[in-house]
Amino acid sequence: MSDLDKALADIIAIRSQLAAGTAFRGYGPATMAATAAVALTTTLLQHILLADPTGQPLAFLLGWAAAAVISLSMIGIEMRARSRRHHSGLADVMIHQAVEQFLPAGIAGVLLAVLLWKFAPETLWMLPGLWQLLTSLGVFASVRSLPRTVALAGAWYFLAGFAVLLLASTNHVLSPWTMGLPFAIGQGLMAAILYFASGEADAEE
Template sequence: MSDVQQAIAQIADIRAQLAASTRFRGYAPEAVGMIGLLSLLVVVMQIVWPGRFAASDWQIAITWGLLLAGGCAAIAIEAIVHTLRENDGMASPMLFSAMRLVLPAFAVSAAVGGAVLTYAPQVTWILPGFWQMMIGFVAFASYSSLPRNIIWPAAWCLLSGAVGLFLAGHHGSLTPLMAGGPIVVGHLAIAWVISDKERIPHGG
């Protein structure tokens, strides 16, 4: 490798490191907050009309799976559109750095959810807690590029997801509040954290 190629490779590495540790502003708090409010509406509907919207664990789980998948897609599209509007040369590397965390987590969540819903519907109670924990995992992994306070919603998502998982396993079934309550709080908390423009990411 020539000196020029080595220099280019080093510059690329530096840009990648900067992108991973710089505040990523592509996530729209409005989109995350709307998912939280929509989740609240779903919880209320499942509690008030359980026969229609929460007739079984399978129905509860697939409802939340579709809502979270749609929400993830909306947030990703908003992030991509925001990046395309930016003239900052760091915007694209920062988006790539963020997507390296989000896309694998989404793929794992979709694969596990699809397999359980298709082949093991008797254990669909495992899914909402698992999905909530995956949200917490992504939030923790994004700590270097998001406001420091993201650690609190991340901790909430991990802990509430784990508690929900054990509660559902203990009862052998899901309830709307057990499945959706932590998701509502988690999304609203994340939206609040990323909406504060004055917060500085770790190391910033």
């Protein structure tokens, strides 16, 4: 390795260490609140338009996939803008680390939905609760770079996931309410936490 390559590697390592010790400010409360509104709107639309979600699982899943794409697009656009504003030269590294923390849970959620729909459609009633549990894991994975109180949102998704699984186990039906209401509350809680958090003082050192 040449001296130049070693110097570049050292710079990248230093930037990564700096990013790891910096509170990530790329998530905004307004956008989190907007994703809560997306979840609630999707719930109401499916409640009105889907007479039997259990009998129309593909329509149910596509509706929530569209909601997820809209929400992630809003978060991604704001994340990029806020990171450029708050983290300047570290923005790309901070964004990469934030995505890396949540990506495993996101990929697992997508693959789980495809697997259940394709090979075990009779178990799709479990999907809302499982998605909420995976979301809780993603939130907990992000706590080290966000305000500590974000763990409350992770705890909400964790408890909601098990509660939804328990509730759905009695009738084995898909319901837009057991999907949308926990996510609307969870994202609203995230918005409130980000709004009231005291920035660096409330983040992991």
